[in-house]
Amino acid sequence: MATEIKYQINGQLMDNTVTKDNTEDVILVPVSIGAADEERIISEMVAEDSGLRRETILHVHELEKRIVKRLLMSGYSVNAGLYYASTSFRGVIENSAWNPQKNSITVNFQMGADLRQAIKNTTVNIIGEKGAAIYIGGVADAATRAQDATATAGRAFTLTGRNLRVAGTAEEVGITLTSESGAMTRITDDLFVVNDPSKVIFIIPATLADGTYRLRLTTQYGGGNRLLKSVRTVEKLIYVGTTPPSTGGGETTGGGSGSDGDQEKNPLG
Template sequence: MSNVLKGWLADNAVTTDNKDDKILVLESAGNLTEKEIMERMMKEITGLKEETLSHAVTLYNRIIMESLLNGYTVNTGLFYASPSFQGVIDGGVWNKEKNSIRVNFQQGKTLREEIAKTKVDILGEKADIMYVLEVEDKKTGLKDGTVSPGFGVIIRGRNLKIAGSDESVGIYLINDQSSEEKLPDYQIIRNMPSELTIQIPTGLLTGTYTLRITTQFSAGKNSLKTPRSLDIQVNLV
């Protein structure tokens, strides 16, 4: 099956003085969980028991994780990963409040080759599209999707402002068990169409979360009758 990515033309929120400057915003095909990936694999691998495949995938993930967290670099072909340390070491002592461990991921050879063969379809122009350009962790300055509990996160994009009277309007953090936490208003520090600054709550477990922005804001004169949402993946460290 050939790879195809689809995208919409949209005004570049960064270069506001150039009305002809366009970017391409991905048309999402949805989200895939590990369970759904294994279901797809089962359709292609006949005669293999589901529990065998599940065990193999779990073992594969565990060995990669343990290898990284014991100082190895890992090259799977899809990605190249290596661990590193963040923060200044005061007095020669590791401080979990100030220091952290980070795993750096880069595209591997196999993935780069497939990217080169991927077709891009431009669907047309969406003037009022909602999108995120980048997410910046104010603690570390990183823009790789990692976020730090208790610290600010800057989300830059277009039509992101939290506005509207519908009870669903707001910002949510959703874990992999679909348990969601709605951020209180006081944790939305900056609320602008092109930039949100939020504070990540403390007390959450580390791991991957879906950050959902739901709003009735529109660049036009009238608010949207029906709220729209945008999901981005973040990694709580």
């Protein structure tokens, strides 16, 4: 039997801001070593020395994506080992007719057996305490009270976490919402309701179209009355007028920065 691959991930201790009265309550934050895009994945596959040329690996990678999309959009459920995916419809059907303006297709993802086994084969190393990081620990939609990153245009949206206060004079400072097409909407000063270190509340622009957006909060706030020389940024996916995909284990796409100007994964999702 082949030896199971072993993995290792580092974590740092951080105060749990949810339990404010318990000064000894801490959480563990994964230490990010960067982001891996498709180019990084292909490069890692080439580095495995499989004997396959980069062009061949890239072709197979693109072929798999094309086949998975075709199967999903034909009504198949796909079990790819790392994930299980299936499609579903949203919206009320009127007059027995599909209306793209009111109806949509979504793809739901759940953790697969391969990934669950990888988790079992992973060792977590605690490498000490983390500095005064910026992160988003929770979100809430004022319209629905949902805390799953859904939001409603024209209504208040709450971010809770640490060192979130939007402050500083750098051009990047502020909150932006970027759609999947790349269109960016900046939250203007008049849309801020609360701007505290542990809580920021702002109004989602009423004209914002439904869809998935990458929320990006950039600040120079460094705790107390201190402003940092460089900016720090935290990001999180939110879903305006729609619902997040099912991942079987919470959202993993959000991000924050633990040191000035550097981004890393959101410790709480």
